[in-house]
Amino acid sequence: xxxxxxDCTAFGKGDVMxxxxxxxxxxxxxxxxxxxxMGYSKEYSQCMNFSYGNTAKIEKCLNKELKFHNKRLxxxxxxxxxxxxxxxxxxxxxxxLWERKLTQxxxxxxxxxxxxxxxxxxxxxxxxxxxxxYQSRSYRSEERRVGKEGR
Numbered sequence: 001x002x003x004x005x006x007d008c009t010a011f012g013k014g015d016v017m018x019x020x021x022x023x024x025x026x027x028x029x030x031x032x033x034x035x036x037x038m039g040y041s042k043e044y045s046q047c048m049n050f051s052y053g054n055t056a057k058i059e060k061c062l063n064k065e066l067k068f069h070n071k072r073l074x075x076x077x078x079x080x081x082x083x084x085x086x087x088x089x090x091x092x093x094x095x096x097l098w099e100r101k102l103t104q105x106x107x108x109x110x111x112x113x114x115x116x117x118x119x120x121x122x123x124x125x126x127x128x129x130x131x132x133x134y135q136s137r138s139y140r141s142e143e144r145r146v147g148k149e150g151r
Contacts, residue, residue, distance in 0.1 A: 055113045062120035069127045076134035083138055102126050
């Protein structure tokens with residue numbers, strides 16, 4: 001049997017502590033970014049699991065989740081604008097372009113029950129992504145703003 005262990009005697013106590021703090025910083029940094037992004041709600045997942053293909057139930061689940069993420073999108077968009085007053089025009093024009101992309105990609109000209117479900121799922125995915133994007137950019141903008149004030 002191979003006996004392998006890490007011998008810390010070659011390192012000074014300070015070296016081991018720096019390594020430990022470095023690893024903690026990496027873990028905290030990645031977990032903070034992971035928590036910022038939001039996916040489907042637990043209620044939506046459960047609702048969809050128990051819809052059993054019933055189009056009326058699926059539509060109800062989608063509409064409720066869309067309402068929730070639309071509110072997140074608006075809130076995160078406003079926060080992002082507020083934290084970046086010098087970039088307001090650019091942010092607004094990017095948002096208009098994103099809205100056009102939403103309309104084109106989710107093909108609002110289609111009709112029928114199944115098409116409406118596909119449109120709803122497409123919209124939900126894009127809205128969640130955009131809300132998460134604004135949220136992460138707001139977090140970074142806030143970090144930069146606080147950093148400048150601290151100097």
